[in-house]
Amino acid sequence: MANLKKIVLTVVFGAVFGSPITALAAQGQSAQSLLLEKFQSGNYSKKGADSCLMCHRKSDTVMALFTGVHGNASHSNGPMAQLQCETCHGPQGKHKGKNEPMIQFGADGNVDAQLQDSVCLSCHQDSERMAWHDSLHAAEDLSCVSCHSVHVSRDPILDRSQQVAQCSSCHTEQQADMHKRSSHPMVNGAMVCSDCHAPHGSLSEASLKQTSINDSCADCHAEKRGPFLWEHEPVVDDCTNCHQVHGSVNDNLLTRQAPQLCQNCHQPDGHQFNAEQPDGVFTTGASCLNCHSQVHGSNHPSGNYLRK
Ligand code: HEC
Ligand code: HEC
Ligand code: HEC
Ligand code: HEC
Ligand code: HEC
Ligand code: HEC
Ligand code: HEC
Ligand code: HEC
Ligand code: HEC
Ligand code: HEC
Structure with a gap:
């Protein structure tokens, strides 16, 4: 056993310093299982943070x-009121440097995302994080620390002026969209991704905060939702039938410009008004909106055909 540990430790530290992680599997024990064993034996230091700071005080990040x-x-339920540094990094055991690992966080951490999360969730498992385990982020092996930092005075992701940049570092498609001619005001941080999305996952499509796309939009654009005396079916169905939420080259976040937008669903046949026009409103491409100005719906008594 002692022998095995020695081999494992060599391999573990090999991994820490950048040699192939596959070597770990070959040894039959990973840094993770070693840390789990260490965790179970629960050999915590007697002086808490003080014992760590003996050596780690020099690091500005740590401090x-x-x-x-x-x-x-x-904070009576914060780490400092409990096992201090070891609440998150696990028991010190014999660690005094490279001899024995401590739990390390982040994409290059020495334990997997789920285990890292379990540390944070031991205090933060509440209604906000209920859908985390079923979220696409968790499935993609993001961990809490993919977005959050704790060795900082103020976690940047909680700062509205920094959130969009942080999400965009992975979501380049949405980043490109929000720089298009028409977009929600995200570039300047007036709006942030989490105005619409639940960052910890939700039961809705695309992890929206609200239960549907239209409910999300209604949070801020309630006047477009109705109910209207004269409804327009695609509006009731889904705002994204016509709008591209993160940004568009067309005005008003439209997926296409009118009349093409409308012609996508409406054929000229049956448009009686068309026949009365020498050129025909469909064929000339005169904007449908000149006449059908109430495209979201109308409450005007004579607002049929969405004309007023
Ligand atoms: C709330 C959990 C938590 C507590 C408490 C905590 N850490 Fe950390 N530690 C982390 C995370 C997460 C990281 C990864 C960097 C980050 O997110 O800020 C980290 C990173 C580190 C690093 C690597 C820093 C670097 O330069 O990359 C060291 C060393 C460290 N912690 C030591 C300590 C010491 C010593 C204490 C106690 C004074 C402590 N930690 C308390 C979670 C914690
Ligand atoms: C006797 C000195 C000493 C003590 C005591 C000590 N450490 Fe360390 N620790 C080190 C050294 C040296 C390293 C390796 C630093 C490196 O790789 O650059 C290290 C590495 C770490 C790392 C990994 C840092 C990284 O790069 O991600 C963490 C986390 C850590 N220590 C936490 C702790 C905690 C928590 C305690 C207290 C329970 C503690 N240490 C006590 C010397 C010490
Ligand atoms: C021992 C319990 C404990 C652990 C473990 C813990 N936290 Fe916390 N965390 C707290 C407490 C207490 C607060 C303050 C809550 C409050 O103000 O209501 C907090 C606050 C936060 C906040 C909000 C910060 C702010 O400025 O408002 C974030 C984000 C957070 N924690 C993330 C994490 C992450 C990520 C981890 C894992 C690396 C983690 N926590 C581990 C107890 C913990
Ligand atoms: C995709 C990025 C992302 C990930 C991953 C993430 N968070 Fe967050 N978290 C945020 C954002 C953004 C906020 C700001 C709150 C908001 O605007 O809804 C936040 C807020 C918080 C807060 C403070 C407010 C609250 O909801 O209680 C805590 C605590 C927290 N997160 C913990 C966690 C924990 C624990 C995990 C891992 C299970 C985690 N987060 C994973 C982005 C993330
Ligand atoms: C105004 C509300 C709103 C804002 C702000 C917003 N989103 Fe979205 N997002 C949506 C809606 C609605 C959907 C689902 C419909 C769709 O894909 O158009 C979605 C879908 C997504 C998807 C899934 C796309 C796919 O193809 O499955 C990702 C990823 C995404 N958003 C990331 C972001 C990021 C990152 C930000 C911040 C830069 C952001 N969103 C800001 C409303 C919003
Ligand atoms: C470390 C990279 C990374 C960061 C940071 C990140 N994401 Fe993601 N996100 C992903 C990956 C990977 C997926 C899954 C594949 C995809 O849809 O692109 C995803 C998926 C999503 C989805 C679709 C979810 C679904 O259920 O369909 C949304 C919405 C989203 N992210 C929003 C955000 C928001 C908001 C932030 C910032 C608070 C953020 N992401 C930060 C990597 C990241
Ligand atoms: C958190 C509030 C909020 C939510 C939720 C929201 N919006 Fe917006 N929306 C805004 C703001 C703010 C503007 C910019 C208004 C301005 O510039 O005068 C805007 C502008 C728009 C515009 C006009 C864009 C332009 O170029 O003039 C459209 C179209 C739009 N939103 C559609 C939607 C749709 C569809 C949804 C649902 C997926 C939605 N919005 C959700 C706040 C929101
Ligand atoms: C059938 C296509 C279509 C659908 C579906 C649709 N819109 Fe629009 N929307 C338009 C057109 C066309 C414009 C630009 C002309 C105008 O202002 O009426 C527009 C403009 C807007 C604007 C910006 C102009 C303003 O009046 O503030 C907002 C905000 C908006 N839509 C929100 C929504 C919301 C919310 C939904 C879902 C409830 C929705 N739209 C569904 C076609 C549509
Ligand atoms: C996603 C498909 C779709 C798009 C895009 C669309 N419509 Fe419609 N529209 C419908 C459906 C479905 C109905 C209801 C069934 C019908 O009468 O054909 C309807 C009905 C109408 C009506 C008749 C309303 C009434 O009171 O009977 C008018 C007028 C109309 N649309 C105009 C427009 C205009 C103008 C545009 C472009 C801005 C547009 N539509 C874009 C699907 C669409
Ligand atoms: C010059 C004014 C005018 C323009 C431009 C116009 N319409 Fe109409 N539309 C009308 C009037 C008036 C009616 C109702 C009586 C009728 O059918 O003649 C109508 C009826 C409709 C109807 C419901 C009847 C049917 O045919 O199903 C739809 C759908 C419609 N228009 C779509 C469009 C679309 C799409 C465009 C643009 C390509 C457009 N209209 C352009 C005036 C116009």
Whole structure:
């Protein structure tokens, strides 16, 4: 056993310093299972943070913890009121440097995303994180720390002026969209992704905060939802029938410009008004909106055909 541990440790530290992780599997024990064993034996230090700071005080990153919520000892359910550094990094055991690992977070961490998350969720498993395990982010092996930082005075993702940039670092398609001619005001941070999306997942399509796309839009554009005396079916159905939410080259976030937008669904046959026109409103491409101005629906008593 002692022998095995020695081999494992060599391999583990090999991995920490960049040699192929597959070597770990070949040894039959990963850094993760070693850390789990360490966790189970629960060999915590006697002096908490003080024992760590003996060596880690020099690091500005480490010390920045104390300027943020997790380093605040007055939070009775925060880490400082519990096992301090070891609440998150696991028991010290024999760690005094490269001899034995501690739990490391992030994409290059030494335990998998689920295990990293379990550390955070031990305190943050609440209604906000209920859908996390079924979210696409969790399925894609993102962890809490893909978005959050704790060794900082203020977590940047919680800052509205920084969130969009952080989400966009992975979501380049949405980033490109929001720089198009028409977009929601996200470039300047007036609006952020989490105005519409639940960052920790939800039961709705595309992890929306609301139960449907139209309910999401109605949060801010209630006047477009109706109910109207004269409804327009595609509006009731789904705003994205005509709008491209993250941005569009067309005005008003439209997927296409009128009349093409309308002609996508409406054929000239049967448009009686068409026959009265020498050129025909469909064929000349005169904008449908000149006459059908109430495209979202109308409450005017004579607003049939969405004309007023
Ligand atoms: C709330 C959980 C939590 C607590 C408490 C915590 N850490 Fe961390 N630690 C992290 C995470 C997460 C990271 C990855 C970087 C980040 O997100 O800020 C990290 C990173 C580190 C690093 C690597 C820093 C680097 O330069 O890359 C060290 C060393 C460290 N922590 C030591 C400590 C010490 C010492 C304490 C106690 C004073 C402590 N941590 C308390 C979660 C925690
Ligand atoms: C005797 C000195 C010493 C003590 C005590 C000590 N550490 Fe370390 N620790 C180190 C050294 C050295 C490293 C390796 C640093 C490196 O790789 O650059 C390290 C690495 C780490 C890392 C990984 C850093 C990374 O690069 O991600 C974490 C996390 C960590 N220590 C946490 C702790 C915690 C928590 C405690 C207290 C329970 C603690 N350490 C106590 C010396 C110490
Ligand atoms: C020991 C419990 C504990 C652990 C473990 C823990 N947290 Fe926290 N966390 C807290 C407390 C307490 C607060 C402050 C809550 C409040 O103000 O209501 C907090 C606040 C936060 C906040 C909000 C910060 C703010 O400025 O308002 C975020 C984000 C967060 N934690 C993320 C994490 C992440 C990510 C991890 C894992 C790396 C983690 N937490 C681990 C207890 C914990
Ligand atoms: C995709 C990025 C992302 C991931 C991954 C993520 N968060 Fe968050 N988190 C956010 C954003 C953005 C906010 C700001 C709140 C908002 O606007 O809804 C937030 C807020 C929080 C808060 C403070 C407010 C609240 O909801 O209680 C806590 C605590 C928190 N997250 C914990 C976690 C934990 C724990 C995990 C891992 C299970 C996690 N987060 C994963 C983006 C993320
Ligand atoms: C005004 C509300 C709103 C805002 C703000 C918003 N989204 Fe969306 N997002 C939606 C809606 C509605 C959908 C689903 C319909 C669709 O894909 O058009 C969606 C879908 C997505 C999808 C899934 C796309 C797919 O093809 O499956 C991703 C990823 C996404 N959004 C990321 C982001 C990011 C990143 C931001 C911030 C830069 C953001 N969203 C801002 C409303 C919004
Ligand atoms: C580390 C990279 C990364 C970061 C940071 C990130 N995401 Fe994602 N996100 C992904 C991946 C990977 C997927 C799954 C594949 C895809 O749809 O692109 C995804 C999927 C999504 C989806 C579709 C979810 C669904 O259920 O259909 C939405 C919405 C989304 N992300 C929003 C956000 C928001 C909002 C933020 C910032 C708070 C964010 N993401 C930050 C990588 C990231
Ligand atoms: C959190 C509030 C909010 C939500 C939710 C929201 N919007 Fe918006 N929307 C805005 C703001 C703010 C503007 C910019 C208004 C301005 O510039 O005068 C805007 C503008 C628009 C525009 C006009 C764009 C332009 O170029 O003039 C359209 C179209 C639009 N939103 C559609 C939608 C749709 C569809 C949804 C649902 C998927 C939605 N919005 C959800 C706040 C929101
Ligand atoms: C049948 C296509 C279509 C559908 C579906 C649709 N819209 Fe529009 N929308 C348009 C057109 C065309 C314009 C530009 C002309 C105008 O302002 O009426 C527009 C403009 C807008 C504007 C910006 C102009 C303004 O009046 O503020 C907002 C906001 C908007 N739509 C929200 C919505 C919402 C919310 C939904 C879903 C409830 C929705 N739209 C569904 C076609 C549509
Ligand atoms: C996604 C498909 C779709 C798009 C795009 C669309 N419509 Fe419609 N529209 C419908 C459907 C479905 C109906 C109801 C069934 C019918 O009468 O054909 C309808 C009905 C109408 C009506 C008749 C309303 C009434 O009171 O009987 C008018 C007028 C109309 N649409 C105009 C427009 C205009 C103008 C546009 C472009 C801005 C447009 N439509 C875009 C699907 C669409
Ligand atoms: C010059 C004014 C005018 C223009 C431009 C116009 N319409 Fe109409 N439309 C009418 C009037 C008036 C009616 C109702 C009586 C009728 O059918 O003649 C009508 C009826 C309709 C109807 C319901 C009857 C049917 O045919 O199903 C639809 C759908 C429609 N228009 C779509 C469009 C579309 C799409 C465009 C653009 C390509 C458009 N209209 C352009 C005036 C116009």
